[in-house]
Amino acid sequence: MASKKAQFDAEKTLEKIESQFEMVQVLNEKGEVVNKDLMPDLSDEQLEELMRRMVYTRILDQRSISLNRQGRLGFYAPTAGQEASQIASHFALEKDDYILPGYRDVPQIIWHGLPLYKAFLFSRGHFIGNQFPDGVHATSPQIIIGAQYVQTAGVALGMKKRNKKTVAVTYTGDGGTSQGDFYEGINFAGAYGAPAIFIVQNNQYAISTPREVQTAAKTLAQKAVSVGIPGVLVDGMDPLAVYAVVNEARERAVNGGGPTLIETLCYRYGPHTMAGDDPTRYRTSDTDNEWEKKDPLVRFRNFLVEKGIWNEEKENKVIEQAKEEIKEAIKKADETPKQKVTDLISNMFEELPNNLQEQYEIYKEKESK
Numbered sequence: 001m002a003s004k005k006a007q008f009d010a011e012k013t014l015e016k017i018e019s020q021f022e023m024v025q026v027l028n029e030k031g032e033v034v035n036k037d038l039m040p041d042l043s044d045e046q047l048e049e050l051m052r053r054m055v056y057t058r059i060l061d062q063r064s065i066s067l068n069r070q071g072r073l074g075f076y077a078p079t080a081g082q083e084a085s086q087i088a089s090h091f092a093l094e095k096d097d098y099i100l101p102g103y104r105d106v107p108q109i110i111w112h113g114l115p116l117y118k119a120f121l122f123s124r125g126h127f128i129g130n131q132f133p134d135g136v137h138a139t140s141p142q143i144i145i146g147a148q149y150v151q152t153a154g155v156a157l158g159m160k161k162r163n164k165k166t167v168a169v170t171y172t173g174d175g176g177t178s179q180g181d182f183y184e185g186i187n188f189a190g191a192y193g194a195p196a197i198f199i200v201q202n203n204q205y206a207i208s209t210p211r212e213v214q215t216a217a218k219t220l221a222q223k224a225v226s227v228g229i230p231g232v233l234v235d236g237m238d239p240l241a242v243y244a245v246v247n248e249a250r251e252r253a254v255n256g257g258g259p260t261l262i263e264t265l266c267y268r269y270g271p272h273t274m275a276g277d278d279p280t281r282y283r284t285s286d287t288d289n290e291w292e293k294k295d296p297l298v299r300f301r302n303f304l305v306e307k308g309i310w311n312e313e314k315e316n317k318v319i320e321q322a323k324e325e326i327k328e329a330i331k332k333a334d335e336t337p338k339q340k341v342t343d344l345i346s347n348m349f350e351e352l353p354n355n356l357q358e359q360y361e362i363y364k365e366k367e368s369k
Protein backbone atom coordinates (compact mmCIF):
# COMPACT_ATOMS: atom_id res chain seq x y z
CA MET A 1 0.00 0.00 0.00
CA ALA A 2 1.36 3.42 -0.89
CA SER A 3 2.22 5.43 2.18
CA LYS A 4 0.13 8.49 2.84
CA LYS A 5 1.73 11.89 2.54
CA ALA A 6 2.68 13.07 6.04
CA GLN A 7 0.13 15.50 7.42
CA PHE A 8 2.32 16.71 10.19
CA ASP A 9 5.97 16.69 11.11
CA ALA A 10 6.45 15.36 14.65
CA GLU A 11 10.20 15.91 14.51
CA LYS A 12 9.70 19.56 13.71
CA THR A 13 7.34 19.96 16.64
CA LEU A 14 9.97 18.45 18.92
CA GLU A 15 12.70 20.67 17.48
CA LYS A 16 10.51 23.72 17.97
CA ILE A 17 9.86 22.87 21.61
CA GLU A 18 13.48 22.02 22.36
CA SER A 19 14.83 25.19 20.78
CA GLN A 20 12.71 27.30 23.11
CA PHE A 21 14.76 26.31 26.15
CA GLU A 22 17.58 28.80 26.11
CA MET A 23 19.81 29.16 29.13
CA VAL A 24 18.95 32.11 31.36
CA GLN A 25 21.98 34.11 32.46
CA VAL A 26 22.49 37.41 34.28
CA LEU A 27 26.26 37.30 34.88
CA ASN A 28 28.72 35.88 32.40
CA GLU A 29 31.83 33.96 33.44
CA LYS A 30 33.72 37.19 34.10
CA GLY A 31 30.99 38.51 36.36
CA GLU A 32 29.73 41.06 33.84
CA VAL A 33 26.00 41.74 33.63
CA VAL A 34 24.72 40.34 30.35
CA ASN A 35 21.01 40.65 31.02
CA LYS A 36 20.03 43.81 32.88
CA ASP A 37 16.31 43.09 32.57
CA LEU A 38 16.65 40.00 34.72
CA MET A 39 18.80 41.60 37.41
CA PRO A 40 17.09 40.68 40.68
CA ASP A 41 16.01 43.40 43.04
CA LEU A 42 18.52 42.71 45.85
CA SER A 43 20.05 45.32 48.15
CA ASP A 44 23.82 45.58 48.59
CA GLU A 45 23.43 43.90 52.01
CA GLN A 46 21.54 41.01 50.45
CA LEU A 47 24.12 40.60 47.69
CA GLU A 48 26.87 40.51 50.30
CA GLU A 49 24.95 38.00 52.38
CA LEU A 50 24.54 35.74 49.36
CA MET A 51 28.30 35.88 48.72
CA ARG A 52 29.00 35.25 52.39
CA ARG A 53 26.86 32.11 52.32
CA MET A 54 28.48 30.81 49.15
CA VAL A 55 32.00 31.33 50.51
CA TYR A 56 31.01 29.72 53.81
CA THR A 57 29.53 26.73 51.99
CA ARG A 58 32.70 26.23 49.92
CA ILE A 59 34.72 26.13 53.15
CA LEU A 60 32.21 23.77 54.71
CA ASP A 61 32.67 21.47 51.73
CA GLN A 62 36.46 21.55 51.99
CA ARG A 63 36.37 20.88 55.72
CA SER A 64 33.78 18.12 55.35
CA ILE A 65 35.96 16.33 52.80
CA SER A 66 38.93 16.61 55.10
CA LEU A 67 36.94 15.44 58.16
CA ASN A 68 35.65 12.52 56.13
CA ARG A 69 39.22 11.55 55.18
CA GLN A 70 40.17 11.65 58.85
CA GLY A 71 37.34 9.24 59.59
CA ARG A 72 35.44 11.90 61.55
CA LEU A 73 32.45 12.07 59.18
CA GLY A 74 30.49 9.32 57.47
CA PHE A 75 28.45 9.72 54.31
CA TYR A 76 29.31 12.90 52.45
CA ALA A 77 28.42 14.14 48.95
CA PRO A 78 30.67 17.06 47.89
CA THR A 79 29.05 20.34 46.87
CA ALA A 80 31.83 22.55 45.41
CA GLY A 81 30.79 23.94 42.04
CA GLN A 82 27.11 23.82 42.93
CA GLU A 83 26.98 26.84 45.28
CA ALA A 84 24.99 29.04 42.91
CA SER A 85 22.47 26.26 42.25
CA GLN A 86 22.13 25.46 45.93
CA ILE A 87 22.64 28.66 47.88
CA ALA A 88 21.19 31.22 45.46
CA SER A 89 18.08 29.08 44.94
CA HIS A 90 17.64 28.82 48.71
CA PHE A 91 18.21 32.57 49.04
CA ALA A 92 14.96 33.16 47.14
CA LEU A 93 12.95 31.20 49.73
CA GLU A 94 11.21 32.22 52.94
CA LYS A 95 11.61 30.64 56.37
CA ASP A 96 8.18 28.98 56.20
CA ASP A 97 8.83 27.38 52.83
CA TYR A 98 9.43 23.65 53.04
CA ILE A 99 12.56 22.03 51.62
CA LEU A 100 12.85 18.40 50.54
CA PRO A 101 16.55 17.93 49.81
CA GLY A 102 18.56 15.16 48.21
CA TYR A 103 21.73 13.85 49.85
CA ARG A 104 23.89 16.56 48.22
CA ASP A 105 21.63 19.36 49.48
CA VAL A 106 22.74 19.61 53.09
CA PRO A 107 23.89 23.27 52.69
CA GLN A 108 20.38 24.44 51.83
CA ILE A 109 18.92 22.93 55.01
CA ILE A 110 21.75 24.35 57.08
CA TRP A 111 20.92 27.82 55.75
CA HIS A 112 17.27 27.00 56.45
CA GLY A 113 18.15 26.59 60.12
CA LEU A 114 19.54 23.09 60.68
CA PRO A 115 22.35 23.37 63.25
CA LEU A 116 25.70 22.41 61.78
CA TYR A 117 26.43 19.76 64.40
CA LYS A 118 23.20 18.01 63.42
CA ALA A 119 24.31 17.98 59.79
CA PHE A 120 27.50 16.27 60.96
CA LEU A 121 25.49 13.77 63.00
CA PHE A 122 23.35 13.07 59.93
CA SER A 123 26.57 12.29 58.06
CA ARG A 124 27.47 9.83 60.81
CA GLY A 125 24.08 8.14 60.59
CA HIS A 126 23.19 9.29 64.12
CA PHE A 127 19.46 9.59 64.76
CA ILE A 128 19.87 13.05 66.33
CA GLY A 129 21.00 14.22 62.90
CA ASN A 130 17.51 13.43 61.66
CA GLN A 131 15.72 15.27 64.47
CA PHE A 132 15.24 18.79 63.18
CA PRO A 133 14.42 21.62 65.58
CA ASP A 134 10.90 23.10 65.47
CA GLY A 135 10.69 25.77 62.81
CA VAL A 136 13.19 24.12 60.47
CA HIS A 137 10.82 23.27 57.66
CA ALA A 138 12.62 20.48 55.87
CA THR A 139 12.92 16.72 55.64
CA SER A 140 16.14 14.80 56.10
CA PRO A 141 18.13 14.49 52.88
CA GLN A 142 16.61 11.82 50.65
CA ILE A 143 18.85 8.97 49.56
CA ILE A 144 16.35 7.24 47.26
CA ILE A 145 16.82 8.98 43.92
CA GLY A 146 13.72 10.93 42.93
CA ALA A 147 11.52 9.97 45.90
CA GLN A 148 11.49 13.53 47.22
CA TYR A 149 9.70 14.69 44.05
CA VAL A 150 6.56 12.74 44.94
CA GLN A 151 6.73 13.88 48.56
CA THR A 152 7.09 17.49 47.41
CA ALA A 153 3.92 17.29 45.36
CA GLY A 154 2.11 16.11 48.49
CA VAL A 155 3.58 18.76 50.76
CA ALA A 156 2.75 21.46 48.21
CA LEU A 157 -0.81 20.21 47.84
CA GLY A 158 -1.16 20.35 51.63
CA MET A 159 -0.04 23.98 51.58
CA LYS A 160 -2.57 24.77 48.88
CA LYS A 161 -5.41 23.14 50.82
CA ARG A 162 -4.47 25.17 53.90
CA ASN A 163 -4.32 28.39 51.83
CA LYS A 164 -0.72 28.98 52.85
CA LYS A 165 1.42 31.50 51.01
CA THR A 166 4.38 29.15 51.00
CA VAL A 167 6.07 26.74 48.61
CA ALA A 168 7.56 23.27 48.79
CA VAL A 169 10.97 23.12 47.14
CA THR A 170 12.90 20.06 46.15
CA TYR A 171 16.18 19.18 44.51
CA THR A 172 17.41 16.25 42.48
CA GLY A 173 20.25 15.66 40.05
CA ASP A 174 20.19 15.03 36.29
CA GLY A 175 20.04 11.28 36.94
CA GLY A 176 16.99 11.79 39.12
CA THR A 177 14.99 12.94 36.09
CA SER A 178 15.09 9.39 34.71
CA GLN A 179 13.18 8.03 37.69
CA GLY A 180 9.43 7.35 37.63
CA ASP A 181 9.05 9.36 40.83
CA PHE A 182 10.30 12.45 39.01
CA TYR A 183 7.48 12.30 36.46
CA GLU A 184 4.85 11.34 39.02
CA GLY A 185 5.85 14.25 41.23
CA ILE A 186 5.81 16.96 38.57
CA ASN A 187 2.66 15.58 36.96
CA PHE A 188 0.70 15.40 40.22
CA ALA A 189 1.78 18.89 41.28
CA GLY A 190 0.85 20.22 37.84
CA ALA A 191 -2.55 18.54 37.86
CA TYR A 192 -3.40 20.06 41.24
CA GLY A 193 -1.71 23.43 40.70
CA ALA A 194 0.31 22.77 43.83
CA PRO A 195 2.82 25.45 44.91
CA ALA A 196 6.01 23.49 44.30
CA ILE A 197 9.41 24.30 42.84
CA PHE A 198 11.22 21.32 41.36
CA ILE A 199 14.92 21.99 40.95
CA VAL A 200 17.15 19.72 38.89
CA GLN A 201 20.83 20.37 39.48
CA ASN A 202 22.26 19.12 36.25
CA ASN A 203 25.85 18.61 37.36
CA GLN A 204 26.49 16.51 34.22
CA TYR A 205 26.93 13.10 35.85
CA ALA A 206 24.87 10.59 37.77
CA ILE A 207 27.84 9.06 39.55
CA SER A 208 29.76 8.07 36.36
CA THR A 209 26.86 8.17 33.87
CA PRO A 210 27.07 11.29 31.69
CA ARG A 211 24.01 13.41 31.18
CA GLU A 212 24.13 12.71 27.40
CA VAL A 213 23.35 9.02 27.83
CA GLN A 214 20.75 9.64 30.54
CA THR A 215 18.03 10.81 28.15
CA ALA A 216 17.33 11.69 24.53
CA ALA A 217 15.92 15.03 25.67
CA LYS A 218 18.01 18.05 24.67
CA THR A 219 17.32 19.76 27.99
CA LEU A 220 15.91 18.49 31.27
CA ALA A 221 13.84 21.64 31.69
CA GLN A 222 11.73 20.70 28.66
CA LYS A 223 10.38 17.70 30.56
CA ALA A 224 8.03 20.25 32.16
CA VAL A 225 6.18 20.54 28.86
CA SER A 226 4.94 16.94 29.09
CA VAL A 227 2.99 17.74 32.25
CA GLY A 228 1.94 21.27 31.29
CA ILE A 229 3.98 23.28 33.75
CA PRO A 230 6.58 26.01 33.13
CA GLY A 231 10.16 24.79 32.74
CA VAL A 232 13.26 26.98 32.87
CA LEU A 233 16.86 26.27 31.95
CA VAL A 234 19.23 28.45 33.92
CA ASP A 235 22.98 28.87 34.21
CA GLY A 236 23.54 27.04 37.47
CA MET A 237 26.97 28.67 37.95
CA ASP A 238 25.36 32.15 37.96
CA PRO A 239 23.92 33.02 41.37
CA LEU A 240 21.91 36.00 40.16
CA ALA A 241 20.25 34.06 37.36
CA VAL A 242 19.40 31.18 39.70
CA TYR A 243 18.00 33.59 42.27
CA ALA A 244 15.93 35.38 39.61
CA VAL A 245 14.28 32.24 38.23
CA VAL A 246 13.56 30.70 41.63
CA ASN A 247 12.19 34.00 42.88
CA GLU A 248 9.86 34.18 39.89
CA ALA A 249 8.79 30.55 40.33
CA ARG A 250 8.04 31.24 43.98
CA GLU A 251 5.96 34.31 43.14
CA ARG A 252 3.99 32.30 40.61
CA ALA A 253 3.43 29.43 43.05
CA VAL A 254 2.22 31.51 46.00
CA ASN A 255 -0.11 33.41 43.69
CA GLY A 256 -1.89 30.27 42.50
CA GLY A 257 0.17 29.72 39.35
CA GLY A 258 1.24 26.18 40.25
CA PRO A 259 4.62 24.46 40.07
CA THR A 260 7.76 25.15 38.03
CA LEU A 261 10.56 22.86 36.93
CA ILE A 262 14.01 24.48 36.94
CA GLU A 263 17.14 22.94 35.47
CA THR A 264 20.36 24.49 36.76
CA LEU A 265 23.35 23.74 34.53
CA CYS A 266 26.28 23.16 36.83
CA TYR A 267 29.18 20.87 37.72
CA ARG A 268 30.44 19.10 40.79
CA TYR A 269 34.16 19.54 41.14
CA GLY A 270 34.66 16.64 43.53
CA PRO A 271 33.75 12.97 43.45
CA HIS A 272 30.13 11.82 43.59
CA THR A 273 30.51 10.94 47.27
CA MET A 274 33.43 10.25 49.57
CA ALA A 275 32.66 6.54 49.38
CA GLY A 276 35.32 5.96 46.77
CA ASP A 277 34.38 6.81 43.17
CA ASP A 278 37.23 8.17 41.09
CA PRO A 279 36.07 10.97 38.74
CA THR A 280 39.24 10.71 36.64
CA ARG A 281 37.83 7.40 35.34
CA TYR A 282 34.85 9.14 33.74
CA ARG A 283 35.85 12.81 33.27
CA THR A 284 38.84 14.52 31.70
CA SER A 285 40.80 17.32 33.30
CA ASP A 286 39.93 19.43 30.24
CA THR A 287 36.25 19.20 31.17
CA ASP A 288 37.05 20.01 34.80
CA ASN A 289 39.05 23.07 33.74
CA GLU A 290 36.36 24.25 31.39
CA TRP A 291 33.80 24.20 34.20
CA GLU A 292 36.09 25.68 36.81
CA LYS A 293 36.36 28.75 34.58
CA LYS A 294 32.64 29.24 35.14
CA ASP A 295 33.04 29.10 38.93
CA PRO A 296 30.11 30.76 40.73
CA LEU A 297 32.26 32.27 43.50
CA VAL A 298 34.80 33.81 41.10
CA ARG A 299 32.05 35.24 38.93
CA PHE A 300 30.07 36.69 41.82
CA ARG A 301 33.20 37.99 43.54
CA ASN A 302 34.19 39.88 40.37
CA PHE A 303 30.72 41.36 40.16
CA LEU A 304 30.70 42.48 43.80
CA VAL A 305 34.27 43.82 43.77
CA GLU A 306 33.44 45.84 40.68
CA LYS A 307 30.41 47.17 42.53
CA GLY A 308 32.68 48.12 45.43
CA ILE A 309 30.93 45.99 48.05
CA TRP A 310 33.32 43.05 48.45
CA ASN A 311 37.01 42.69 49.19
CA GLU A 312 39.61 40.23 50.44
CA GLU A 313 39.20 41.34 54.03
CA LYS A 314 35.48 40.55 54.03
CA GLU A 315 36.10 37.21 52.39
CA ASN A 316 38.82 36.26 54.88
CA LYS A 317 36.51 37.14 57.73
CA VAL A 318 33.87 34.72 56.41
CA ILE A 319 36.48 32.01 55.94
CA GLU A 320 37.72 32.40 59.53
CA GLN A 321 34.17 32.43 60.89
CA ALA A 322 33.28 29.31 58.92
CA LYS A 323 36.37 27.44 60.15
CA GLU A 324 35.67 28.43 63.75
CA GLU A 325 32.00 27.42 63.62
CA ILE A 326 32.80 24.12 61.90
CA LYS A 327 35.34 23.35 64.65
CA GLU A 328 32.75 24.08 67.33
CA ALA A 329 30.11 22.02 65.55
CA ILE A 330 32.28 18.95 65.10
CA LYS A 331 33.21 19.20 68.79
CA LYS A 332 29.53 19.26 69.68
CA ALA A 333 28.89 16.29 67.41
CA ASP A 334 31.76 14.42 69.12
CA GLU A 335 30.31 15.21 72.54
CA THR A 336 26.89 13.85 71.62
CA PRO A 337 26.41 10.45 73.28
CA LYS A 338 26.97 7.58 70.87
CA GLN A 339 23.89 6.10 69.29
CA LYS A 340 22.70 2.91 70.95
CA VAL A 341 20.90 0.06 69.24
CA THR A 342 17.90 0.78 71.49
CA ASP A 343 17.90 4.41 70.24
CA LEU A 344 17.72 3.14 66.71
CA ILE A 345 14.79 0.85 67.47
CA SER A 346 12.82 3.29 69.61
CA ASN A 347 13.23 6.10 67.09
CA MET A 348 11.89 3.99 64.27
CA PHE A 349 8.70 2.79 65.93
CA GLU A 350 6.10 4.29 68.20
CA GLU A 351 4.87 0.79 69.11
CA LEU A 352 7.31 -2.03 68.72
CA PRO A 353 6.32 -5.24 66.95
CA ASN A 354 6.89 -8.35 69.09
CA ASN A 355 10.15 -9.46 67.49
CA LEU A 356 11.70 -6.01 67.94
CA GLN A 357 10.39 -5.77 71.49
CA GLU A 358 12.38 -8.91 72.26
CA GLN A 359 15.53 -7.49 70.66
CA TYR A 360 14.98 -4.18 72.38
CA GLU A 361 14.99 -5.93 75.77
CA ILE A 362 18.15 -7.87 74.89
CA TYR A 363 20.01 -4.71 73.87
CA LYS A 364 18.71 -2.72 76.79
CA GLU A 365 20.20 -5.32 79.08
CA LYS A 366 23.53 -5.29 77.17
CA GLU A 367 23.73 -1.49 77.12
CA SER A 368 23.11 -1.21 80.87
CA LYS A 369 26.39 -3.03 81.59
Ligand SMILES: Cc1ncc(C[n+]2csc(CCOP(=O)(O)OP(=O)(O)O)c2C)c(N)n1
Nearest residue numbers: 104143144145173174175176203205206207
Ligand atom coordinates in the same frame (compact mmCIF):
# COMPACT_ATOMS: atom_id res chain seq x y z
C1 LIG B 1 16.22 4.61 43.55
C2 LIG B 1 17.72 4.62 43.59
N1 LIG B 1 18.42 4.01 42.62
C3 LIG B 1 19.77 4.02 42.64
C4 LIG B 1 20.43 4.64 43.66
C5 LIG B 1 21.97 4.66 43.68
N2 LIG B 1 22.46 6.00 43.35
C6 LIG B 1 22.91 6.81 44.31
S1 LIG B 1 23.39 8.29 43.71
C7 LIG B 1 22.99 7.87 42.14
C8 LIG B 1 23.18 8.85 41.01
C9 LIG B 1 22.30 10.04 41.08
O1 LIG B 1 22.71 11.01 40.18
P1 LIG B 1 21.99 12.40 40.03
O2 LIG B 1 20.52 12.25 40.18
O3 LIG B 1 22.47 13.03 38.78
O4 LIG B 1 22.45 13.25 41.30
P2 LIG B 1 23.88 13.77 41.77
O5 LIG B 1 24.46 12.70 42.65
O6 LIG B 1 24.69 14.03 40.55
O7 LIG B 1 23.64 15.00 42.57
C10 LIG B 1 22.50 6.56 42.09
C11 LIG B 1 22.08 5.89 40.87
C12 LIG B 1 19.67 5.26 44.67
N3 LIG B 1 20.23 5.92 45.69
N4 LIG B 1 18.31 5.25 44.61
